[in-house]
Amino acid sequence: MDACKKAAAAAKTAQGAADAAAQYVRNAAEIEWGHVSLLRAAEEEGLPAAARVANRAYASYTLALNDRFFAAMAASGTPEVPGMPPVTEHLWQTVWTAKGRRAVVVVDALRYDCAMAVRDALRGCKVDVEPVRAMLPTVTSIGMTALLPIGSRSVTASVAGNAIHPRLDNSDTSVRDNRLAVMKAFGADCRDIAEIEAVSNPDPALAEILVVVDHDEVDSLGHGEADNIVRHVQLEIDRLARLVRKLHRWGYPTVHIVTDHGFILLDESRLPDEIRCDKDWCLLLKERFALVPRNADLPLVRFPFAWNEAMAVAVPPGLAFFKAEKSFSHGGAALQEMVIPHLTSHGEAVQEKRIEVEVLIPAAELQRTAVKVVLRPASKPPSKGGQMALFAERGRTLSVDVVAREPDGAARSVLAGRQPKELRLEADGGEQSLTLFFHSAERFTKGEVLELDVRDDETSEQFPPGGIKLTIVRDM
Secondary structure, eight states: OHHHHHHHHHHTTOOHHHHHHHHHHHHIIIIIHHHHHHHHHHHHHTOHHHHHHHHHHHHHHHHHHHHHHHHHHHHHTSOOBTTBOBHHHHHIIIIITOOSOEEEEEESSOOHHHHHHHHHHOTTSEEEEEEEEOOSSOSHHHHHHHTSOOTTOOEEEEEETTEEEEEETTEETTSHHHHHHHHHHHTOEEEEHHHHHTOSSOOTTOOSEEEEEEEOHHHHHHHHOHHHHHHHHHHHHHHHHHHHHHHHHTTOSEEEEEESOOOEEOOGGGOOOBOOOOGGGOSEEOSSOEEEETTOOOSSOEEEOTTOTTEEEEOOSTTOBSSOOOSEEOSSOOHHHHEEEEEEEEOOOOOOEEOOEEEEOSOSEESSSEEEEEEEEOOOOOOGGGOOOSSOEEOEEEEEEEEEEOTTSOEEEOBTTSSOEEEEEOTTSOOEEEEEEBOTTOOOOTTOEEEEEEEETTTOOEEEEEEEEEEEOSOO
16 A cells, blocks of 8 residues: 555656656566455455455556556657567567577566566576567557567558458468467477476477467456456466476576566456447447547547558557456556566576475374475485486475365365475485474364375476375364
8 A cells, every 4th residue: 555655646747658667667566466466365365355455555556657658648649658669679689580599488468567476486597577568459469460570571450350460471460370380480499388388308309499389378367357367377477487497497598488468457346437439430449449540530549550551549548448348458558558578587508307306294194283294305226337417416496285175176275374385305405394284274074185285396296296195084
């Protein structure tokens, strides 16, 4: 509340779009990410009043800052933000034409504060997060096309079937496979994120430029139900951090995370009033933008559409809507949609072997609401002929949890802090033990089965595979 109050007051003094954008970037970790984190914690603890207070404070800040930002852009008649490069040109110079082995992770709808959370999760890596300007309108078909290695080629766009269809070299890049074809023709090796996550060792055939695609959980969760973002965004942040570490281990010294657009997340009770936009005025009408004839005399704020000179992009002011939408949305010209991150992680690109982990418990039958766990590096047979290992083994940061399974299969931590315990296990550090105490509110019945879940915090490897079943032997 204090941070939002101070930032809302500062927003009223913002001088132009660049100043408003700079304030947004400075506040992103404390306010934007803090807002999402507080909403998640309030839901976990069953404190809806805390969420309402957080939403009220956040709205006072973000509405004030976006009003200043939008007013400055409308006065300038351009979506450009002085000092902030457009994403297409920026990536052409810093990613696509760069030298050396590199990986590019393409994420759908990654807000600036989320990228900063990924940065904070990448302990031990040198990570930079730069703000760049997304392409208007801030929707997937346009944003994903803007990420492509376009170079000096021109892009066109048309409206068909209630959607925008950008085209590069006469190929419709609103289609995922066509975008992949563009990157492959440029020399990139394109792999699905699930394919990368499913294997431990790299394919020897991986190219100098690896592009990892199909990370679209944030966008799909948000459009399904905005509350899902609050519940799951931390899981996606952790997933991206694990992916970056794996790509470093696979021999990519530089890993980039890029995105097509951000998103707005505002309590539905605090959404601004709808702005009138008659469908007859528009070539295409969506919640957060419309495409209209460029020379039409309309009572709307419009900006040139870079890929079709006959059209203009009309946008509602700030966080307002042309027609009703949920609290999660994108497509317009708010700071949260337009100011997007380019994250670059510089890590050691060395192939390495991690220690194996042995997990010991006194007994799998529990008679009290706690369990003692011993973790130690697994013993290895001596190498043949006394040869030394090619790679020194590296330790692991482990998360240790005891979970109960909900009827739908979801895991729920039963520990006192409602989250895993973390410890570091080194190859030469010997065994470590800890006692896991259960939450005082938990009740257990005889015969109930819990799971001891020990995982590598970076790779998600489980020890032992499948976990260890713990059986309750009396009502507690």
